[in-house]
Amino acid sequence: MNSAILKPRKRIDRSTMITIGIIIAIYMLAFGLEQVIPASSMIFTVLKKGATYALVAVSMNLLNGFTGLFSLGQAGFMLIGAYTYAIFTVPVANRLSVYRYYDGGVIQFTLPLLLAIVLAGVVAAFFAFLIGLPVLRLKSDYLAIATLGFAEIIRAIFQWDKLGVVTNGSNLLREFPNFNSFNVKDANGNVTLYLSTLIPFLIAGVCILLIVMIINSSYGRAFKAIRDDEVAAEAMGINLARHKMIAFCASSFFAGIGGAMLAMYQNSVQAKSFTTAMTYEILLIVVIGGIGSVTGSCLSSFLFVACSEWWLRFLDQQQTINGWQVPLLRSGFRLVVFSLIIMAVVLFFRQGIMGSRELSDLFKNRWNKPSRKGGVKP
Amino acid sequence: MSENVLHLENVTMQFGGVVAVYDVSMDVNQSEIVALIGPNGAGKTTVFNVITGVYAPTNGRVSLRGKVIAEDHPRGKMRRLYAAGHQYEYVRSVGFTPDRITKMGMARTFQNIRLFKSMTVFENVLVAKHMNMRAGFFSSVLHLNGREEARMREETLELLSVVGLYEVRDEIATSLPYGQQRRLEIARALSTKPSMLLLDEPAAGMNPQETEDLCAFIREIKEQFNLTVLLIEHDMNLVMDISDRIYVLNFGKRIAEGTPAEIQNNPDVITAYLGVAEE
Amino acid sequence: MFSTVLPYLLSGVSVGGQYALIAIGYTMVYGILRLINFAHGDVFMVAGILMVYISASGVPLYISIPLVLALTAAIGFAIERVAYKPLRSAPRMSIMISAIGVSYTLQNLVLYITGGLNQFYPSIPFISDTVTIGGASTRMVTIVTPILTLVLVVALVMLINHTKIGMAMRAVSKDFETSRLMGIKINSVISVTFVIGSFLAGVGSILYFTNYSTVIQTSGSMPGLKAFVAAVFGGIGSVPGAVVGAFIIGICENLLKGLDTILIKAGIITKTFGFTTFSDAFTFALLIIILIVKPTGLFGEKQIDKV
Numbered sequence: 001m002n003s004a005i006l007k008p009r010k011r012i013d014r015s016t017m018i019t020i021g022i023i024i025a026i027y028m029l030a031f032g033l034e035q036v037i038p039a040s041s042m043i044f045t046v047l048k049k050g051a052t053y054a055l056v057a058v059s060m061n062l063l064n065g066f067t068g069l070f071s072l073g074q075a076g077f078m079l080i081g082a083y084t085y086a087i088f089t090v091p092v093a094n095r096l097s098v099y100r101y102y103d104g105g106v107i108q109f110t111l112p113l114l115l116a117i118v119l120a121g122v123v124a125a126f127f128a129f130l131i132g133l134p135v136l137r138l139k140s141d142y143l144a145i146a147t148l149g150f151a152e153i154i155r156a157i158f159q160w161d162k163l164g165v166v167t168n169g170s171n172l173l174r175e176f177p178n179f180n181s182f183n184v185k186d187a188n189g190n191v192t193l194y195l196s197t198l199i200p201f202l203i204a205g206v207c208i209l210l211i212v213m214i215i216n217s218s219y220g221r222a223f224k225a226i227r228d229d230e231v232a233a234e235a236m237g238i239n240l241a242r243h244k245m246i247a248f249c250a251s252s253f254f255a256g257i258g259g260a261m262l263a264m265y266q267n268s269v270q271a272k273s274f275t276t277a278m279t280y281e282i283l284l285i286v287v288i289g290g291i292g293s294v295t296g297s298c299l300s301s302f303l304f305v306a307c308s309e310w311w312l313r314f315l316d317q318q319q320t321i322n323g324w325q326v327p328l329l330r331s332g333f334r335l336v337v338f339s340l341i342i343m344a345v346v347l348f349f350r351q352g353i354m355g356s357r358e359l360s361d362l363f364k365n366r367w368n369k370p371s372r373k374g375g376v377k378p
Numbered sequence: 379m380s381e382n383v384l385h386l387e388n389v390t391m392q393f394g395g396v397v398a399v400y401d402v403s404m405d406v407n408q409s410e411i412v413a414l415i416g417p418n419g420a421g422k423t424t425v426f427n428v429i430t431g432v433y434a435p436t437n438g439r440v441s442l443r444g445k446v447i448a449e450d451h452p453r454g455k456m457r458r459l460y461a462a463g464h465q466y467e468y469v470r471s472v473g474f475t476p477d478r479i480t481k482m483g484m485a486r487t488f489q490n491i492r493l494f495k496s497m498t499v500f501e502n503v504l505v506a507k508h509m510n511m512r513a514g515f516f517s518s519v520l521h522l523n524g525r526e527e528a529r530m531r532e533e534t535l536e537l538l539s540v541v542g543l544y545e546v547r548d549e550i551a552t553s554l555p556y557g558q559q560r561r562l563e564i565a566r567a568l569s570t571k572p573s574m575l576l577l578d579e580p581a582a583g584m585n586p587q588e589t590e591d592l593c594a595f596i597r598e599i600k601e602q603f604n605l606t607v608l609l610i611e612h613d614m615n616l617v618m619d620i621s622d623r624i625y626v627l628n629f630g631k632r633i634a635e636g637t638p639a640e641i642q643n644n645p646d647v648i649t650a651y652l653g654v655a656e657e
Numbered sequence: 658m659f660s661t662v663l664p665y666l667l668s669g670v671s672v673g674g675q676y677a678l679i680a681i682g683y684t685m686v687y688g689i690l691r692l693i694n695f696a697h698g699d700v701f702m703v704a705g706i707l708m709v710y711i712s713a714s715g716v717p718l719y720i721s722i723p724l725v726l727a728l729t730a731a732i733g734f735a736i737e738r739v740a741y742k743p744l745r746s747a748p749r750m751s752i753m754i755s756a757i758g759v760s761y762t763l764q765n766l767v768l769y770i771t772g773g774l775n776q777f778y779p780s781i782p783f784i785s786d787t788v789t790i791g792g793a794s795t796r797m798v799t800i801v802t803p804i805l806t807l808v809l810v811v812a813l814v815m816l817i818n819h820t821k822i823g824m825a826m827r828a829v830s831k832d833f834e835t836s837r838l839m840g841i842k843i844n845s846v847i848s849v850t851f852v853i854g855s856f857l858a859g860v861g862s863i864l865y866f867t868n869y870s871t872v873i874q875t876s877g878s879m880p881g882l883k884a885f886v887a888a889v890f891g892g893i894g895s896v897p898g899a900v901v902g903a904f905i906i907g908i909c910e911n912l913l914k915g916l917d918t919i920l921i922k923a924g925i926i927t928k929t930f931g932f933t934t935f936s937d938a939f940t941f942a943l944l945i946i947i948l949i950v951k952p953t954g955l956f957g958e959k960q961i962d963k964v
Contacts, residue, residue, distance in 0.1 A: 070750055071950075134949045140749060141693050145885065146948050149941030151881075156938035162930075210519070217518045218527065221505040225494050232492035235430065237480040237509025237570050246515060276878070280757050287754050292496075332769035339762035346758045347743055350751055356496065 015363035022359065023205075030201050034194040042310045048179060048200050049309065050302035052261040055204040057285045057297035058211050059254035064283070065291040066215055066246040068227030070140045072279050073131070074255050079274035080127055081120035081256025082263040083158060086173040087166060088116045094175045099168055106165040113177055117203065117260045124256025125249040127154070132248045136241065148276055158271040173269040200261055207254050212294055214250060223247050255291030288345050290352030295359040300352070312337060380408040382431065383574050383606045384484075389438035390462040391424050391630075392452075398424045400462050400630040401438070406571045406574070411600065411607040413617045417650060418629035422610045425487050426578055429608075430486050431476040436534065439468055440573075442482055447474040481509055485572035487563040488547070489579050489610070493551040499562055500547040508568035534569065539567040540602070541595075557588050561595070566605060567578070575599075577609040583617050589613055594621050618642065626650065661922045664793040665915035666908065670742075670869060671795075673907025674802035679884035680891070680899035681813065682733075682854025687788030688830035688894035689850050692752055696736060696759035698881015699767075700855050702860035704729040705765055705778060705872040712779035722781075726859045733855025734848055742844070767874040773872055775829065778866040785867055798867045803904075806865070809857060810900050822849055830894060879937065882909070886944040892957030901955065906943065910936045 030047055037043065056078060063069050088111040090098055099105035111119065135146045157163065159170045167173075179200055184193035214220050222243050225233040234240050263269045285304050289296030315334040345352065384406040391399040399421040406412045414422050427433045428448060429440055436456060440448040449472040452460040474482075494502050496538040507530045513523035521527070538544045540562055546554060551562060560580060567575060579598070581589045593616055600607055611617050617624065618638040626641060628650040634641055641647055679701050707728055711721045740759045744752040784798040817823035825846045828836045837843050865880065866872055878900045884899075887906045891898025912919075916932040947954060 064750075068750075070753070096743055134945065138948055138952065141687075141691070141753070142889070142948055142952060144753065145693065145889065146945055148882070149886070149944045152941050153938040153945075156934055160934050203409065214519045217521065218505075218508045218511055218513075218530070219515055220444045221497070221501060222508045224497060224501075225505045228494040228496055229492045231432070232474075232488065232494065233505075234476040235480060235486055235488075235492075236566065237477045238505075239475065239477045239509075277761075280761055282755065283757060284761065289752075306882075318508055330769075331772065332765070335765040336762075336769045339758070339765045343740065343755075343758045346751070346755045347740065350744075350747065 010377045011308035013364075015360040017154070019358075019360040027205070027326070031195075031198045034197045034206040036096070039191075039194065039196070044197050045309055046302065046306045047197050050305040051204040052258055052265055053282070053285060053305055054298040054301040055207050055261065056255055056282055057289065057301045058256035058294050059251045059258060060206050060282050061286050061289075061291065061294065061297045062211055062214065062223075062254070063247055065286060065297075066220065066227060066291075067223040067244065068140075068230075069136070069244060069247060070144045070148040071251075072144045072276065072283070073147030073151040073252075074282050075274045075276060075278040076147075076154040077124040077128060077252040077255040078259030078262060078278070079151075079154055079158060080124045081259030082269045082274070083167060083173065083259075083271070084123040084256065085116050085120040085260035086098035086176045086263050086269045088119065089113060090173065091175065098173065098175055099165070101171065102165045102168065105168065113181075117257055120260035121253040121256040124259065125253035126188060128249045128252030129245065132218055132245045136244045136248060138356065138359065148279070149336040151274075151276060151279065155271050155274060167271070170270075170272065172269065173263075175264070177280050178264040178267050200265070203257070203261060207257055208294065208298070211254060213252075215294070219243070219246065284342050284346075288352050290354035290356060292356035293352070293358060296352055296354030307338060308334070380410070382407050384608065385439075385441045385444075386425075386429070387439040387441075388464040388467070389425065389428055389440060389462075390436050390460075391421070391428055391433060392436040392456065392460065392462065395459060395468050397459075397461050398630050399435075399627075401464060402627065402630070402632050404625055404632070406606055406608050408606055409600075409604070409621055410622045411596070411609070413621040413624045414608065414610045414627065415612070415614075415617055415624060416536065416633075418612075419629075420627040421630040422627055423494045423578055424630075426486065426576055427475060427608065429479075430484065430576065431474050431479045434473045437462060437464060437468060442479070442484060443480070446470075447479055447482070448472060452624070477509065480570055480572070483571075483573040484576065485567035485570045485574075486576035487560075487578055487580060488502065488569050491559050491563055493559060493566070495550075495552050497551060498548050499543055499551055499554065500534060502551050502562060502566050503537060503569045504530060506566050507533065509570065537565055537569055541568075541599075556583055560584075560592075564595075564599070568599065572603075572605065574608070577607065577611075579610055579612065581611060581613045584613075586615070589616050592616065629636060660791070660793065661919050662912070662915070663791050664795065665801050665911045665919070667793060668868075669796050669908030669911035670904065671799040671802045671906035671964075672865070672911065674806035675861045675865040675868075676880060676884045676887050676907050677806050677862070677900040677903035678809070679880060680887040680903045681810070681896055682851075682858050683885045684891070684893055684896060685826075685850050685854050685887040685900040687888070689826065689847060690741070690752075691749065692695075692741065692756065693885065694754040694854075695753070695881075696740075696763060697854065697858060698877035698884065699760045699763040700729060700733055700736070700877070701858040701862050701865075701881060702872065702874065702877025703732060703763055703767065704859040705866045705876060706771065706776060708863065708866070709778060709872055714728070718779075718781060722863065725863070726856055729859035729862075730852045730856040733851040733858075737847060737851040742847075750866065764874045764877075770790045771874065773873065773904065775871040778870045778872055780861070780870075781867055784864070796868060798864055802864045805860070806900065809860065810896065813857075814896060822846070826850060853883045883937075883940045886940050889944060890947050890954055892954030895954070895956040898954055898956035906940055909943070910940060913939050 022355060034044065056074065060074050063071050087107060090110070092108055092110060094119065095108065096104040135143060137148070138146055158167050161169050163169070179196040182195040182199045183191045184195065186192050222233070222238045225238060226239050226240065226243060285300050286297050289300030312334040315329055315337055316331045317329065382405055386402060386404040387404045389399055390397065402425060416422055416427065424433065428435045431448060435450050437451055437460070439446060449468050451468045451469050451571055452465060494505065497505070511518065511526060511530070513526055517523050535544065538547050541564070543558060543562060543565060546558065551559065554562065564577065564580065581592050584592060596607065598618065599605065621638055624636065624638060624641045625632060632648050633646045633650060634644045636644070671757065673850055682697050683694060686692055704725055708721065708725045711724060715882035716724070736759055740755045741752055744755055784801050786797045786798065787794060788797050788800065817826060825841045828841060829843065829846050883906055884903060888899040890906065891900065891902030913936040914933050920926045
C-alpha cells in the first residue's frame, strides 16, 4: 500500500482549534468580569469554587473514569494537600497566634506560594504511593472501602493532639495567603488589578491541561485498557501494579493541589471538614458530568457549585405569595431537590451530560470524514 | 531438530478438589504450529492460563526458551488435597506475571474475545505497543517522544493493513462483525511483536469459508513474522490442515501426541471424542 | 483493674451487638448482589428518626415499635426497587454510585425535615433502666442487646438453612444467573433480603439510640461504615462472620476509647496518649489489615474468577 496513505494526519484539526478558542474566551471573560463587577458578587464564589472542584473532579475522573479504579479516598488527599499548603505558608509572624496551643508550632519558616502549591501535590502523591502499595491490588468494591477507610484514618491523624505542633490538632489553620493575595494593590492598599479569580482558573487550567496530556499519551491509553479489560491489558504487556500506581499517584497529586486551592478559597483549613461526604459530592459531580469526560467534569462542577451556592438558594427561603406561604420551601430544601436531581441522573441519564465525549467532539464535523465502509480505495 | 521454545513439565492445576489439568507435559519447538485439542472441559484453556501466568500451577514447571516462567508445588491446604503426581519434585516458587511473559515474546488471544470495548480498532492495536515504548511517564505525558509515538502509529497502521482491518480502523472495536473482531484480537497480539503466539479457539463461531481464510491467514502471519504457534481448536478441519503436531487432552490428562495422521487413527482419541459403542 | 475495664467491655458488647444487626444487612445484600449498600447505615438512621417522630405524636410504644420496624423494612424494600433494580444489568460502579446517591438523598431529606437539630430519642422503659453489673453502672440495653442479637441471628441462620426461601437465597448468592435459569424468582429473593436486612437494622436502631439518645442526619454514617467493616472482617457473605466481626469491633473500639484510662490506672503510662481520637480510625485500620492479609475475612471463601 502507498505509504503516503498510511501516515496519520498531523495538522491540528478544526475542532481542536474551536475548543482552544472557547477556552481562551472563558479565561478572558473570567478576568474581565472581575475588573467590572464588585468583588462580593456571588458569581466569583461560583467561579473560584467551581474551578477548585473542577480540578478535583477531573483528578477523580482520571482515576475512576479513565483507569476504572473505584477509589473513594479523594477527600483524604485533598486534606493532605490543604494542610501541606497551609502549614508552609502561614506567615511566621502569625504563627504564634494561629498555633495558639502549641507555642507557635514547630515549623517557623514559609515557602514561596507556588512551591507550596506544588509541594501540596507532591506530599499527597507520596501518601498515595504508600497507601497504594497494599490497596491497589484489591477488587473494585474492596478498593472503594479501603480507600475510604484510609481517608478516615488520615482525617483522624491530622486531628491528633500529639501532631498539633505541625497540624494544629483539631484547631483551624488560618491566615495563610489566599486568592485575594494575588490582587495587585497600589500604595494605599486599594486594588488596582483583580487577579483573585484568574489565578484559580490558571492553576486549575494548567493542572487540567496536564491531566488531558496524560490521557492522550500512551499511558492514558494503557489506563483505558486497564479499565476496559484488566486481564487483556495485562496480556498485552501492561504491568497492572505499576500502571495503577501511576494513575493513583497522579490523581492524588492533582487532588492535593485541589486541596490547596480549597484552602485558599475557604481561607481556613480544618481536618474535620474533609469528610467522606466531600468525596461523595465529587463522585456525584463526576457522574453527572459523564464518567470519562474531562469537559463533563468541568461543566458539572460549575453547575454543581452554581446550584448549591447560588441558583437554588431560593429553595431554602420561605416564600410568601399573596399572603400564602409556599409549602416545602425552607432551609434544606435545596439539598433535597439536588439529591433528587442527582438520583434522576444516576438512574435515567447514566451517561451524564457529556457521556465520554469531550468539548472538541461536539465540533467534529462528521460529514467531512471519508467514508469508511465501501467506497473507492485511494 | 529445531530449538525448543515452550516446555511444560508435569503441570497440574487443581482447584479445590477438582483437578483441571493432570500432569501435563508438552513441548513446542521453533517455527512449529502445534495444536491442543480435546473435548470441552478437558482443561485446554486452563493450560493456556498457566502458560501465560494467569494462574500459578499447583505443581510443575513451565519454561520459555529455557527460562523458567512458572514453577510451583502444592502448599498449605493443597498439600493435603493434592491428587496428581510428581508432588515433591518442584521446590521453587516462580511466577512471572502475564505482562512480563508477553514482554518475553509470548502473546495470546482469548477464547471469549477480550477487546478493549471503549477503544477503536486502531487504538486496540496501538495500546499493545505501549509495553515496548522506551519513553518514560514524564516524557510520554509531555509529548516529548513525538518521533517514537509517530513510529508506533505508523507500525499500527501497517499491521492493520496487513491483516485487512485498515478500512475499519476508526470503528469502535466491538461494533465489528464477529470474524473481524477475532482478526483484531490476533492483530493486537501481533502488535506486541511476539516470537510465539497462543491462539485460543481462533475459529470459534466461523463458517467453513471463514475457517479456510483463517487457516491461510495463520500460515501467512507465521511466515511473515517468523512465529511459533500453539493453538487450541475444536474445528478438526483447521487442526488437521494446519498443525505440525497435535496434543490431545481429556479430563485434564494428555492422552495422545503426534502428527495429524497419527492422531486421526489413534483409538484413545476416537474414544474420547465419540465415546465407546455400547456392547 | 477489672472494674476499670468492665464498663468499656460492657459498652463494647452492647454496641457490638447493634453493629451486628446492621452488619447482617450489608453482608446479605453483598452476598446476593455483590453490592455495598452504602445507604444501609442511613436506613438505620431513618429508623431512629421515625421512632422520634412517631413517639412524639403520642402513639404508645407497643404500636410504635412494630410500626417503626415495619416502616423501616418497607423503606429498605422501596430503595431496592427504585434505586437498585433498574441498574441490575449496569456496570458495578453504577449501582454503587446509586447507593451513594441514595445515602446522600436520605441524609438531606432528614436534614430538611429536622432542620439539622439534634432529635431526642424517646426513652423506652425496661431497656433504658439503669442496672449494675460487677460494680459498673450501665443500662439494661447492654444486656438485652447481645441476647436479642443472638436470638435473631440464630433465627435467621435457621431460616437460611432450613427453609425454601433460605435455600433460594443461598443459591442466588452462589450463582445469580443459574438461579434465575432454574426458575428462582430473583426479584422476590432480593426483596426478602432487603426486607430482612432493614428489619434487623431497625431493631438495631432501637437498641442503639436508647443508648446514645440523640439522632441527627449523620448518625448513620459511622455505625454504618463500622458495621460494613465488621461484615468484611467476618467474611462478606457470611452471617455468623458478620456477627463475630461486629462484636470484635465493638469491643476493641470501646477498649481503645478507654485505653488511656486503663493504661494510666495500670501504671503503664503517665500521660494520656490520645487513643480516643483513633477509636474510629482503628476500625478502618483493622479493615485494611484484613483486606491485605485475608481479604476473604475470618469465615469467608475464596473465589476464583474464570478467565
